[in-house]
Amino acid sequence: MELLLEASHLTVELSTPIGELRVIDDVSIAIRSGETVCLVGESGSGKTVLSKTVMRVIDQENGRIVGGSLKFEDTVLTRLPADEVRPLRGSRMAMVFQEPMSAFDPAFTIGSQIAEAIVSHRQGSRRQARAKVVELLRKVGVPEPEVRMKQYPGELSGGLLQRAMIAMALSCDPKLLIADEPTTALDATVQAQILALLKDLQAEFRMALLLITHDLGVAAAMADRIVVMYAGRVAESGTAEQILTRPYHPYTRGLLNAVVRLDGPRRTKLPSMDGSIQGPAEYPSGCGFRPRCPFATSECAERPPLAEIDGRQAACWHAAKLAQSSEIQAPLSIGATPPPNRSVRLPMKGDGQARAPLLEVVDLRRHYPMKRTGFAPPKRLKAVDGVSLSLSAGETLGLVGESGSGKSTLGRVILQLEQATSGKVAFQGRELTGLRGRRLREVRRSMQMIFQDPYGSMDPRWTVGQIIGEPLSIHENWSGKEKTDKVKELLLSVGLDPSWRERRPHELSGGQKQRVGIARALALDPAFILADEPISALDVSVQSQILNLLQELQDRRGLSYLLIAHGLNAVRHLSDRVGVMYLGKLVEIAPSEELFRHPAHPYTRALIDSVPPLVPGWTPWKQAVGGEIPSPLDPPSGCRFHPRCPFATSRCKEEEPAWREIGPARAVACHYPV
Amino acid sequence: MRQETALTRWIGRERIARGRKPSAARRGGTQRLLLYGAAAVVIYFLACAIVPQWLAPFPPMEMRMDRSLLPPGPSHWFGTDYYGRDLYSVVVYGSRQSLLVGIASVLAGGLSGALLGAVSGYAGGLVDAVIMRAVDVLMTVPGLLLALAVAAALGPGRWNIVLAVAVASVPGYARVMRGQILSVKVRPYVRASASIGASPSRVFWTHVLPNSLSPLYVMSTLGIGASILAGSGLSFLGLGDWNASPDWGAILSQGRGYMTVAWWISAFPGFAITAFVLSVNLYGDWLRDFLDPKKNARGK
Numbered sequence: 001m002e003l004l005l006e007a008s009h010l011t012v013e014l015s016t017p018i019g020e021l022r023v024i025d026d027v028s029i030a031i032r033s034g035e036t037v038c039l040v041g042e043s044g045s046g047k048t049v050l051s052k053t054v055m056r057v058i059d060q061e062n063g064r065i066v067g068g069s070l071k072f073e074d075t076v077l078t079r080l081p082a083d084e085v086r087p088l089r090g091s092r093m094a095m096v097f098q099e100p101m102s103a104f105d106p107a108f109t110i111g112s113q114i115a116e117a118i119v120s121h122r123q124g125s126r127r128q129a130r131a132k133v134v135e136l137l138r139k140v141g142v143p144e145p146e147v148r149m150k151q152y153p154g155e156l157s158g159g160l161l162q163r164a165m166i167a168m169a170l171s172c173d174p175k176l177l178i179a180d181e182p183t184t185a186l187d188a189t190v191q192a193q194i195l196a197l198l199k200d201l202q203a204e205f206r207m208a209l210l211l212i213t214h215d216l217g218v219a220a221a222m223a224d225r226i227v228v229m230y231a232g233r234v235a236e237s238g239t240a241e242q243i244l245t246r247p248y249h250p251y252t253r254g255l256l257n258a259v260v261r262l263d264g265p266r267r268t269k270l271p272s273m274d275g276s277i278q279g280p281a282e283y284p285s286g287c288g289f290r291p292r293c294p295f296a297t298s299e300c301a302e303r304p305p306l307a308e309i310d311g312r313q314a315a316c317w318h319a320a321k322l323a324q325s326s327e328i329q330a331p332l333s334i335g336a337t338p339p340p341n342r343s344v345r346l347p348m349k350g351d352g353q354a355r356a357p358l359l360e361v362v363d364l365r366r367h368y369p370m371k372r373t374g375f376a377p378p379k380r381l382k383a384v385d386g387v388s389l390s391l392s393a394g395e396t397l398g399l400v401g402e403s404g405s406g407k408s409t410l411g412r413v414i415l416q417l418e419q420a421t422s423g424k425v426a427f428q429g430r431e432l433t434g435l436r437g438r439r440l441r442e443v444r445r446s447m448q449m450i451f452q453d454p455y456g457s458m459d460p461r462w463t464v465g466q467i468i469g470e471p472l473s474i475h476e477n478w479s480g481k482e483k484t485d486k487v488k489e490l491l492l493s494v495g496l497d498p499s500w501r502e503r504r505p506h507e508l509s510g511g512q513k514q515r516v517g518i519a520r521a522l523a524l525d526p527a528f529i530l531a532d533e534p535i536s537a538l539d540v541s542v543q544s545q546i547l548n549l550l551q552e553l554q555d556r557r558g559l560s561y562l563l564i565a566h567g568l569n570a571v572r573h574l575s576d577r578v579g580v581m582y583l584g585k586l587v588e589i590a591p592s593e594e595l596f597r598h599p600a601h602p603y604t605r606a607l608i609d610s611v612p613p614l615v616p617g618w619t620p621w622k623q624a625v626g627g628e629i630p631s632p633l634d635p636p637s638g639c640r641f642h643p644r645c646p647f648a649t650s651r652c653k654e655e656e657p658a659w660r661e662i663g664p665a666r667a668v669a670c671h672y673p674v
Numbered sequence: 675m676r677q678e679t680a681l682t683r684w685i686g687r688e689r690i691a692r693g694r695k696p697s698a699a700r701r702g703g704t705q706r707l708l709l710y711g712a713a714a715v716v717i718y719f720l721a722c723a724i725v726p727q728w729l730a731p732f733p734p735m736e737m738r739m740d741r742s743l744l745p746p747g748p749s750h751w752f753g754t755d756y757y758g759r760d761l762y763s764v765v766v767y768g769s770r771q772s773l774l775v776g777i778a779s780v781l782a783g784g785l786s787g788a789l790l791g792a793v794s795g796y797a798g799g800l801v802d803a804v805i806m807r808a809v810d811v812l813m814t815v816p817g818l819l820l821a822l823a824v825a826a827a828l829g830p831g832r833w834n835i836v837l838a839v840a841v842a843s844v845p846g847y848a849r850v851m852r853g854q855i856l857s858v859k860v861r862p863y864v865r866a867s868a869s870i871g872a873s874p875s876r877v878f879w880t881h882v883l884p885n886s887l888s889p890l891y892v893m894s895t896l897g898i899g900a901s902i903l904a905g906s907g908l909s910f911l912g913l914g915d916w917n918a919s920p921d922w923g924a925i926l927s928q929g930r931g932y933m934t935v936a937w938w939i940s941a942f943p944g945f946a947i948t949a950f951v952l953s954v955n956l957y958g959d960w961l962r963d964f965l966d967p968k969k970n971a972r973g974k
Contacts, residue, residue, distance in 0.1 A: 417869055444871030456862035459881050471870040520870070 004176055004208050005031040005054065005093075009068035012053050014061065014280075021280040023049045025232045026068070028306065033175060036202065036209040038219035038240075040255070041229035042539040043510075044277045047212045050229070051178050054210070055095055056085045073175065091121045094169035098181040100161035104153035110161075111137075111149025114168045121172045136167040141197055159190035159628045166197065173205060180212045187402040187566065189625050192610040195221060214540060216259050217612035220244055228252045231288030232280060238312030240616040248314040248323050251289045258544040260569035262611055266592060267551065267573065272544035276509045287316070295322065356429060357390035358560050359414070359528060364388070364423035366406075366413050370633065381633050383409040385584035386423070388659075393527065396554065396561040398575030398592065400568055400607060402629045406584040407564045411530045414562065415447055416440055427528070445475055448521035452533035454513035458505040464491075464516050465501030471523040490519040494549060511542035518549065525557070532564045547574060568611050572596050577665065580604045583632055583640040586659070590666040600662060600673040602645045639671065647672055709960060712953035719950050722769040730763035734919045743936045753938040755929070761939060764925055765946050771914070771921035772947070775836055775905030776898040783840035783901075784894045787847025792886070794848065795855030796878050806852065813845040821904055825913040832915040839904045843897060850893055854886040861885075888962045895958030899951030922946050 012024035024046050031037050039047040052058040053065065056077055070077040072093065077085065089095075097103040104113060114136065115129035124132065130149075137145035140163040153161060162182060169177055179198065183191035195218065202209050213219055219226050220240060227237040228249065236249035247253040254273040275292045284290055286301040293300065299317045306315040309323065316322070366384040384406045391397045399407045412418045414425055416432050425432045432443060448471075451457035458467050468487045472478060478486070488498035494515040505513055514534065521529050531550065535543040547570060553559060565571050571578055572592050579589040580603060588601040599605040606625035627644045630636060636643050642652040651671055659669045722729055738758035746753040752761035794805040812820065824838035858864065859882050867877050906923010908914060914924065922943040929939025 415869060417865065438873075441871040441873060444869065449866070449869045451862055451866055453862055457866040459863045459867075459885065461884055470867065470872070474870060474872050474876065517866075520866075524870075 002033050003030055004033040004073060005029075005210075006071045007050075007054070007068065010050075010053065010065065010070055011067035012049060012058060012063055013066050014049070014058075014063045016062070018281065022066075022283070023063070023232050023280045024053060025283075026306075027229075027232075027234050028068075029227055029234070029237070031176065031208045031210060033208050034202075034206050035224045036211060036222050038223035038226045039210065039212045039229060040214070040216060040219050040226055041235075042214060042255075042277045042541060044231075044279055045229040046232040046280075047229050048180055049232075051095070051180050051210065051212050054176075054178060055089055055093060056080070056082075057089075057095075087121070090117055090169075090174075091123075091172040092174055093176040093178065094172070094174040096162070096165050096169050096177065096179040096182045099185050100158055100165045101153065101185070103165055104161060106153050109150050109152055110156065110164045114149070114164065114171055117168050117171045123172050132171065133167070136171060137164065140164070140167045140170070140201070141193075142167070157628050158186055159193065162186060162190075162194055163197065166194075166201070170201065170205065174207055176208045176210065177202070178210045178212070181214070182211070183218065184214070187629070188568070188610040189402060189606060190628055191218070192612070193626065195612070198222070215612075216244075216256060216540070217614055220614050220616050221612040223616075228255070231277060231283045233288055234306055234313070234315060235289065236312065236314040236316075237306075238314075242310075242312045244614060244616050246323070248309060248312065248319040249289075249316045250293045250295050250318075250322065253322075254292075255540060256614065258541045259614060260544060260547065260567075260573050262569050262572060262596060262608070262613060264573070269551070270544040270548050270573070272548060273541045274545075276511050276539065276542050289316075358393045358395075358428060359391040359562075360426040361387060361389050361414060362424050362426075364410065364413060364425060365421045366409050366418060367421045379633055382584050382635065383632055384413060385632075385635075387581070387584075387586050388423075389579060389586065389589065391528070391560055391562060393560055394554070394558045395577070396563055396575045398563045398565065398571035398578040399581060400566065400571050400578060401581035402607075403566065404583075404629045404632065405581040406632065407581045408532055410581070411449075411532050411562060411564050415449060415530055416443075417449075441474075445471075445524045446527045448524065448526040448529050450514075450517055450521050450529060450531040450534045453537055454510060454517045455505060457517055458513065460505060462504070463501060464496075464503050464505070464508070467505070467516060468501075468519045468523055471520060475524055486523065487519075490523055493522065493553070494519045495545075509542075510538050511545055514538060514542075514546055515549065518546075518553070522553065522557075526559070528560045528562070530562045530564070533566070534563070535570055536565065536567060543570065550574060568596075568607060580607065583629065583635050585640060585669065587641065587670065588668045590663075590668075594663075594666065598674070600666070600668040601641075601670045602647050602674065603641050605674060606644075639669075708956055712956040715949050715953040716957070719769050719773060719946070722766045723773045724770075726763075726767045726770065730760075730766040732760035732763040734759065734763045734767035736760070743932070745936070746938050746942075752942040753936065755925075755936070755939050756932065761925070761942055764920065765922065765943055767919040768921045768925055768943065769946070771832065771909070771919070772902045772905065772923065773950075774832065775839060775921065776902040776950075778836045779839035779843065779901045779905065780894050780897045782836065783843035784847050784890065784897065786840070787844040788851040788887075788890055790844065791848035791851030791853075792855050792878075792883060795852035796859060796874075796882060802852075805848070809845045809848045812841075813849075817842040818904055818907055821908060822911065822913070825908050830913045830915070835905050835908050835914055838908060838913075839901045842904065843901065846897075847890065847893065850889055851886065854889055855882060858882050858886045888965060891962045891965075892955075892958045895954045896951070898954050899947060902947055902951070 008028045010024055010027045011022065013020040014023050027050060029037065039050065041047045049058065049063065052061065053063065054070065059082060065078055072088065075088065104110065111130065111133050114133045115126065118124055118129040118132055119126060133149050134145045137149060142148050142160055142163050148156065148160070156164065183194050186194065198209065199222065211222055223240040225238065226240050226243040228235045228243065228251065230251050235251045236243065236247065243252060244256065247256055257271040258273060260270060273292050278284070286303050287293070290296045290300045295318050304315045304317045306313045307319070309319050364384055364387045368381040368383060370379045370381055372378040387410055389397065399410065401407050409418065413420050416435065420433050427443065427447060430443070435443060465484070465487050468490055469483050472483050472486060487501055491498045491500060496512060496515050505516070508516065534550065535546050538546060550561070551574060554561060561574070563571055563574055575592045577589060578592050578595045580587050580601060582603050588595065588599070588604050590600070595604065596608060599608055625644050630643070638654045639652040639657050642648040645652065657669045657671045659667055661667050662673055736759060741754050741758040742756055744750055744754040750760050750762065752765060754760055790805055790809065794802045821838040821842040824841050825834055828834040828837065864877060864881050867881050903923055906921055906926065909921055909924045910927040914921070920928070925943040926940050929936065932939050
């Protein structure tokens with residue numbers, strides 16, 4: 001295969017208010033035509049900057065190539081004037097962005113924006129372009145392309161927009177497609193579809209794919225070769241097989257271990273790396289991974305070169321030695337430490353039925369009235385439509401489902417942050433739905449929440465101490481000293497330095513912020529915590545730290561969690577039971593292990609199948625469910641899942657399946673449970 | 675979008691982590707010089723307003739027809755007007771009236787407008803509808819006309835002008851504040867506070883209001899200039915304090931008729947207004963940055 005893109009010793013600096021930051025440092029990668037290279041790394045590792053450098057988009061973001069060379073086909077890009085780069089962009093190399101919703105201009109139709117790309121690269125007249133748009137949209141699997149191309153970005157779902165984005169990238173038959181986290185903003189089911197599409201198109205168009213992702217599962221599914229980046233440098237690069245099964249660099253190894261697996265042991269302490277990645281201003285001298293590396297020695301103060309070892313490249317002084325050690329040989333089995341103290345918690349589940357549940361939700365509904373249009377009666381958006389569940393003390397109930405399934409709304413209604421339309425919520429035997437004002441606020445003491453966006457959920461003007469102390473100021477009449485002591489204790493219990501009271505949220509990293517969020521939720525010693533996507537905004541290595549913390553706190557304090565997440569791995573790992581929601585209804589609930597081993601509802605199965613495992617060469621996503629979740633404004637008749645269900649019959653179309661028990665603590669709403 | 679915010683947030687974090695010194699030093703040079711200059715201007719005009727007799731070389735009302743319309747020179751720095759009054763002295767004495775109208779009316783109008791807007795935005799529903807429709811009605815009348823009507827109804831006088839200008843500025847502040855509150859009250863940290871069990875009034879005072887104020891600082895410092903001009907307009911129409919010395923606006927409009935023969939009559943009071951407004955505005959920006967936790971760590 002011929003060499004398509006070659007970067008050697010590339011160094012990029014960004015000019016920022018504090019001076020020049022070296023964000024890419026001596027990076028060499030090569031992409032051959034037709035192959036897929038995955039750039040893997042945490043946020044701040046420089047992978048996005050690198051992709052922007054390849055397109056020379058970095059020029060527009062105060063970035064500069066200060067060293068090394070960049071060659072695409074026969075063109076040396078390093079110093080090419082801007083107006084000679086422009087014809088390359090979009091025609092010979094094209095880019096797909098993370099957020100399809102904001103990558104399109106909302107004021108123009110999809111079709112006209114794709115046609116624009118074709119016309120501006122002189123690939124045809126307007127009329128020819130239109131015909132080509134239809135053909136492209138059909139190729140990327142957009143149904144009814146003639147209709148869709150006349151629609152505006154706001155009228156299309158995220159998945160369809162991402163398909164359209166890909167169609168646009170393909171419009172001039174690029175040789176290289178750069179996809180920057182193309183599926184991160186999408187549901188796992190849609191992610192599987194898009195990945196399958198990318199792979200098909202790649203074969204058809206014979207183009208190279210540079211895929212940037214933080215998700216090692218995605219990399220495993222797609223990559224021929226994987227390049228792991230850390231702190232602006234390449235840590236390790238090799239074939240997917242090499243990287244995934246025998247990582248040499250301690251960072252790669254830590255990253256692989258930190259991934260929560262669908263097939264790993266549940267409720268164990270996850271192996272995790274300490275700390276988090278530094279920003280470019282703090283990149284340490286020598287080996288960038290040194291501060292977090294368990295194998296670091298004095299040798300590491302000097303920067304390790306990217307050296308060739310066993311047919312791969314690794315930038316680590318100890319790579320050769322570590323490669324020999326048994327520890328690193330089989331990362332897939334590392335971390336199977338036995339479950340700690342599970343016996344303390346297990347009995348609770350056994351007699352959970354007999355005991356009064358901590359939380360009981362009966363036939364809860366939350367409907368939003370929509371604005372009346374014309375003379376038709378106003379529609380109602382049924383975000384939550386008749387959900388019943390219960391949770392006993394010390395138990396974790398996971399809730400999964402695609403976005404739009406109503407799981408977050410359900411959480412908010414349970415906490416009475418939103419009014420239920422009907423149904424009831426009982427907490428510790430007390431009916432909450434009718435409570436207002438002071439009485440309701442009193443209940444909040446024992447029901448707390450952890451938020452998805454740790455940064456947004458803290459007042460930026462406040463210090464960490466004030467943030468954690470806020471619940472105490474509200475509910476306890478304590479002196480300053482008592483409060484400070486409690487805050488210190490809380491900071492310690494979430495693994496932060498008590499002296500950090502004076503810091504402000506923006507001075508903390510994502511994981512540290514989430515720890516502060518957890519400390520705040522713990523301040524009043526609640527019995528129940530609603531965790532709404534607590535780890536989805538965090539880096540892989542930090543996710544496992546937070547999961548460990550949540551688990552440890554539960555074991556120590558006997559907390560009950562309602563864990564809402566779209567990441568099935570995390571839910572499976574932490575939950576005792578898991579409920580699956582689809583379009584405002586619970587479709588299945590089962591003990592965690594059983595649900596993942598033998599899903600009864602086709603939707604559950606589809607969700608599980610769409611998670612790429614960490615094994616190279618996994619391709620069964622083509623069997624994953626098609627289509628996307630419909631609008632809850634117009635839910636399908638009968639079983640709401642029937643339009644996407646591979647097993648649907650006419651009965652599913654007409655008759656809504658009843659909620660029935662199919663085993664101990666198991667229930668499903670399906671006519672034909674698997 | 676998310677990429678961008680991640681990038682900026684990341685760089686922002688670096689800036690903090692690396693210490694505030696580089697950024698402060700970098701911005702320091704010109705920025706600091708400007709701030710010192712602005713401070714000098716503001717202090718000077720405040721002094722003029724408080725003790726004009728110490729700063730003005732001539733009594734402001736002294737008419738000397740033999741010195742009519744002298745251009746700026748060593749004896750009359752700003753020149754003289756038609757009646758031979760020393761323009762510099764008139765400007766010095768006029769600063770009291772101008773600054774009073776400018777600052778007092780912004781305080782009164784800004785505070786009441788912000789309060790109306792804040793209540794309206796936070797309460798929502800019927801309260802919002804009633805307050806905002808009232809504000810809309812006020813808004814349909816051009817500001818100066820509204821001030822004119824109020825001043826005419828109240829009769830001439832210094833404080834009536836302040837009140838008139840304040841009333842005319844209320845709708846602007848109310849609108850901006852309401853918009854700000856609307857965007858802040860749905861932020862996650864506000865929701866988080868409610869989920870902890872904070873009462874609505876606590877949430878309002880501790881989270882919503884402090885995080886909504888920053889545009890108001892800039893707006894009100896800009897508003898001082900507009901208010902000085904509006905107040906001048908009213909006093910030009912004879913609604914001001916007849917006994918006091920003319921304010922900057924009055925001098926400025928008085929000089930309009932002499933534009934072709936004596937540009938300095940309009941120019942210098944105009945410069946005074948510009949210099950004062952610009953200086954106050956610089957402080958408005960500085961205040962906003964100072965109060966922004968991301969740019970400045972107070973209490974450290």
